[in-house]
Amino acid sequence: MLLNKDNASSEIAGFTYKVAKPSGAPxxxxxLRHANFCxxxxxxxxxxxTPKWRRRVTPAxxxxxxxxxxxxxVLVVCDGWAVRFVxxxxxxxxxxxxxxxxxxxxxxxxxxxxxxxxxxxxTKVRYCTLPFAEVRSRICDSREMxxxxxxxxxxxxxxxxxxxxxxxQRPALERVAALVVYVMLRSEDRGDVxxxxxxxxxxxQQIADCTGITPxxxxxxxxxxRKDCICDVGHGIVRIIDRAELLRIGTVK
Amino acid sequence: MLLNKDNASSEIAGFTYKVAKPSGAPxxxxxLRHANFCxxxxxxxxxxxTPKWRRRVTPAxxxxxxxxxxxxxVLVVCDGWAVRFVxxxxxxxxxxxxxxxxxxxxxxxxxxxxxxxxxxxxTKVRYCTLPFAEVRSRICDSREMxxxxxxxxxxxxxxxxxxxxxxxQRPALERVAALVVYVMLRSEDRGDVxxxxxxxxxxxQQIADCTGITPxxxxxxxxxxRKDCICDVGHGIVRIIDRAELLRIGTVK
DNA sequence: CGGTACATTGAGAAATTTCAAAGTTGGTGG
DNA sequence: CCACCAACTTTGAAATTTCTCAATGTACCG
Numbered sequence: 213m214l215l216n217k218d219n220a221s222s223e224i225a226g227f228t229y230k231v232a233k234p235s236g237a238p239x240x241x242x243x244l245r246h247a248n249f250c251x252x253x254x255x256x257x258x259x260x261x262t263p264k265w266r267r268r269v270t271p272a273x274x275x276x277x278x279x280x281x282x283x284x285x286v287l288v289v290c291d292g293w294a295v296r297f298v299x300x301x302x303x304x305x306x307x308x309x310x311x312x313x314x315x316x317x318x319x320x321x322x323x324x325x326x327x328x329x330x331x332x333x334x335t336k337v338r339y340c341t342l343p344f345a346e347v348r349s350r351i352c353d354s355r356e357m358x359x360x361x362x363x364x365x366x367x368x369x370x371x372x373x374x375x376x377x378x379x380x381q382r383p384a385l386e387r388v389a390a391l392v393v394y395v396m397l398r399s400e401d402r403g404d405v406x407x408x409x410x411x412x413x414x415x416x417q418q419i420a421d422c423t424g425i426t427p428x429x430x431x432x433x434x435x436x437x438r439k440d441c442i443c444d445v446g447h448g449i450v451r452i453i454d455r456a457e458l459l460r461i462g463t464v465k
Numbered sequence: 466m467l468l469n470k471d472n473a474s475s476e477i478a479g480f481t482y483k484v485a486k487p488s489g490a491p492x493x494x495x496x497l498r499h500a501n502f503c504x505x506x507x508x509x510x511x512x513x514x515t516p517k518w519r520r521r522v523t524p525a526x527x528x529x530x531x532x533x534x535x536x537x538x539v540l541v542v543c544d545g546w547a548v549r550f551v552x553x554x555x556x557x558x559x560x561x562x563x564x565x566x567x568x569x570x571x572x573x574x575x576x577x578x579x580x581x582x583x584x585x586x587x588t589k590v591r592y593c594t595l596p597f598a599e600v601r602s603r604i605c606d607s608r609e610m611x612x613x614x615x616x617x618x619x620x621x622x623x624x625x626x627x628x629x630x631x632x633x634q635r636p637a638l639e640r641v642a643a644l645v646v647y648v649m650l651r652s653e654d655r656g657d658v659x660x661x662x663x664x665x666x667x668x669x670q671q672i673a674d675c676t677g678i679t680p681x682x683x684x685x686x687x688x689x690x691r692k693d694c695i696c697d698v699g700h701g702i703v704r705i706i707d708r709a710e711l712l713r714i715g716t717v718k
Numbered sequence: 719c720g721g722t723a724c725a726t727t728g729a730g731a732a733a734t735t736t737c738a739a740a741g742t743t744g745g746t747g748g
Numbered sequence: 749c750c751a752c753c754a755a756c757t758t759t760g761a762a763a764t765t766t767c768t769c770a771a772t773g774t775a776c777c778g
Contacts, residue, residue: 328626742755
């Protein structure tokens with residue numbers, strides 16, 4: 213179940229807004245219109261996207277954006293998974309956020325100029341590039357859009373805070389469980405969980421880069437979760453075995 | 466040297482704006498008008514703060530705000546140091562950000578309702594409470610304010626990202642050095658560095674809670690920095706001994 | 719059917735924590 | 749001005765977590 217019905221309502225960051233009917237705009241065939249920022253932009257001010265809008269595709273493992281480059285616009289992922297990350301000169305990398313279908317890549321990326329992070333496609337990714345100035349105008353001009361954006365921005369900031377708490381105060385097992393819980397809850401919201409299983413197309417290396425541990429340790433930790441009959445992560449999917457216990461380990465006590 | 470001259474310019478998040486002359490408003494005697502968000506709000510729309518504005522004082526070690534409570538408004542620290550933190554039930558705490566004089570406590574705290582973090586005064590703190598709705602109006606109504614706020618918000622988000630990279634990929638020594646560097650650079654901006662020394666009123670426990678290590682380890686790491694003639698942190702001040710080396714260790718390579 | 723990239727396991731090393739004790743500092747009252 | 753107390757800092761030693769290096773096993777793709 214990927215789509216809500218027309219005129220149903222959806223929720224972003226606690227803010228419920230009406231789902232617009234298709235109106236012939238270029239995004240009409242986007243299966244995720246109802247769940248993303250794009251759609252709210254449309255609702256607020258009519259025939260978005262404009263001709264300046266750009267739709268692109270990047271194959272798996274390829275970079276969508278490289279740190280420091282001038283960025284092409286506000287990115288919204290229509291389909292596929294990506295990661296926002298920082299690559300250090302010593303070869304280490306830190307994944308800052310996992311970008312799932314329908315996600316605005318970063319609510320703080322509304323200003324022209326380069327960013328300190330890069331973005332890489334995990335799977336094949338379809339995404340849209342919205343011109344900065346126009347997104348800003350639409351946000352600033354509509355009080356409803358402004359409030360929605362405030363909520364998105366606050367939610368992202370809150371997630372970053374939670375992540376910092378995890379990294380600073382919780383051991384590897386809990387950090388990894390927290391990642392699985394995060395993806396699980398978001399997948400449940402999207403109706404993407406079937407038979408207690410959902411997609412997680414991240415390699416051990418990527419899970420490690422997300423959680424600030426080594427791939428070897430990620431492997432051991434996931435082995436523990438499997439051995440303890442909590443969940444089985446592998447082959448691009450997660451099978452939940454003991455949801456309550458997974459939540460207990462992954463959630464801040 | 467704490468004050469710029471009238472009509473000098475100051476910089477917030479890369480955005481330079483003119484410093485307003487005192488005009489009889491209640492904040493005129495605030496020594497930090499030129500360096501904070503308050504001031505930009507005034508510049509944008511006249512006789513701020515309004516009667517709804519509140520000025521308060523909290524003694525050292527006391528909580529300014531407790532997680533979950535309804536918050537009283539947007540907080541701007543006029544004087545003193547505070548920390549924004551999360552207290553875990555197991556007794557651990559993570560400090561999310563160090564709030565220095567003139568700082569807006571969190572650019573994502575523009576919405577009514579409770580937050581997941583708490584705020585505690587490190588020293589005696591004087592601060593202002595600005596009503597949420599009015600701050601939002603002023604930001605939304607002025608394109609200049611909106612852009613300033615976008616920059617503030619983006620800068621805060623970027624700092625959170627950097628912090629996550631530090632926590633995930635860098636060892637204790639570098640994380641502690643990064644904290645010292647952060648405070649050093651901000652103190653230099655404010656002209657608060659005299660004789661290669663500047664205030665850092667954080668205890669070992671607080672430095673540990675900032676950097677995600679134990680107070681015992683914080684002590685050892687700071688001992689190393691002292692023994693290696695890089696800097697001497699203690700008694701509420703930092704003496705910089707080898708600035709270049711401190712920057713080298715504290716900055717992401 | 720290779721082959722390449724990815725996952726798993728083992729063993730020892732390094733970083734960090736924990737527990738515990740001793741040294742310092744700063745403030746307060748006599 | 750001094751003694752004392754409470755909180756903070758420093759140091760030591762052992763335990764734990766996580767990393768590194770290296771080898772072996774497994775899955776996917778052409």
